[in-house]
Amino acid sequence: MNAWAEQATAGLSNLEALHDRTAALHTFSASIFPRVVQQLPVLYMFSGADLLTAHALFPSSPEYHLVADFPVGHPSCFLDAACISQANESAIAFFQHWAKLKYARQSTNLMRRAFDRVGHLPVLLVSLRLMNQQLLHLTTRHVQPPSMVAVSSKPMVSARSLISGRGRRLKMVAVGSGSVVLPSITLHTERARISYHSMLLRSDPSEHVRLSKQDWPVFKRWERGGPYVEAQLEALSAAINRNPQPDDWLARTEDPAEQVTERATGEPTGQTSPGGSVGASRQPRGQLVVQAGARTSPRLMVSMFKAAPHWILRNRWMANWVLRHSAATLHDESGLRPLYYNVSAGLVTRDWQLVTRGIFADFENREVKWYPGEKAELKEVFRGPDLPFQFGYAQHGGLGVLLAAWRKDMA
Secondary structure, eight states: OHHHHHHHHHTOOOHHHHHHHHHHHHHHHHHHSOHHHHTSOEEEETOTTOHHHHHHHOTTOSEEEEEESSOOOOGGGGGOHHHHHHHHHHHHHHHHHHHHTTTSOOOHHHHHHHHTTTOSHHHHHHHHHHTTOOOOEEEEEEEEOTTOOOOOOOOOOOHHHHHTTSSOOOOOEEEETTEEEEEEEEEEOSSOEEEEEEOOOOSSTTSOSSOOTTOOOOHHHHHHOOHHHHHHHHHHHHHHTOOOOTTOEEEEEOOOSOOOOBOTTSOBOSOOOGGGOBOSSOOOOOEEEEEOOSOOOOOOEEEEESSOOHHHHTSHHHHHHHHHTEEEEEEOTTSSOGGGGSGGGTSOSSOEEEEEESBOOOOOGGGTTTOTTTHHHHHHHOBOOOOSSOBSOOBTBSSBOEEEEEEGGGO
16 A cells, blocks of 8 residues: 555645645644644544645644545555556545645545545545655544444445445444444554544434535534434544543454455555454454443544534534544634633633634635624634635635634643
């Protein structure tokens, strides 16, 4: 896989502009955040395939968690010539479209097409190569919310089913009323762990499976939140806070199809170790379905958002979940409402330190009329100076806006 990533990266163009942007992002972040924040894990919800922005902003982070609405992919792809060809096409299509958007945001519809057959994995591998990092091994797992008391066996996608075109959509699935299973893949390097969690956050099971610009959100549902949303967020919390504990609940689901592994050199060899860990040793077949133990205080992370669904992030229940998991945040106008960082809003016990950049003009085109009560608030908060790079939509002039915030006791 490392060899494939190197070859695929060599075929990309316009990388100088990407390198210039990542350097500007790094300089900005280093000048704004306290040093201790730079060492925290990063949670990037609604991230698309934007690992490079997270790494540029926080290059010293030990782990990155990306969350988006696309299939995970599978290392078995790199055993099959046809699938490798599709991986090449996927990586090229993604980076070409990202370059056209000045690396400031990504198109959901294009990513759906690019990742439909091979998932997120190929672009993650190319991103690692652009970060000058080598893949050592990878792991896959299904994660369930701690509130679940029973498990419905659902095997991970296998080499045979992926290559034959069956079961390639390794996505978050419901296993019962209000219950979810979150597929994840983690790439391990010498410097960091990079996890991608496949999740489409939905207000209830009837919500569109594949939202597009033509699908308007049902605002009343999102304002209410509810058990189904909570179950999804519990699964995500279990995934990002997952550390081996004696009381963890583990159940193995057998997959009779062939399995795939990777040696320390990063080349597939046809074996998979328990838990979906991809390594050199020969182990029994199977994948792990993971359920975390009793709920504990989450690890604090840097939570970031860009060109995200504000109809979700604007709600009080969502802001509460984010702030409970965060020591710092970074986002544009699509992220949390700025007022939530004040004690008076009731979600934090101490005011957070806020730094803002950019001049707010308006929301993204179709969303201009969706949040009439927030425009004045954002115009008051984002009054300049301009950013040194574009961040997010920036569809009404300027370079967009950015809010960086952290708990004052982190300084």
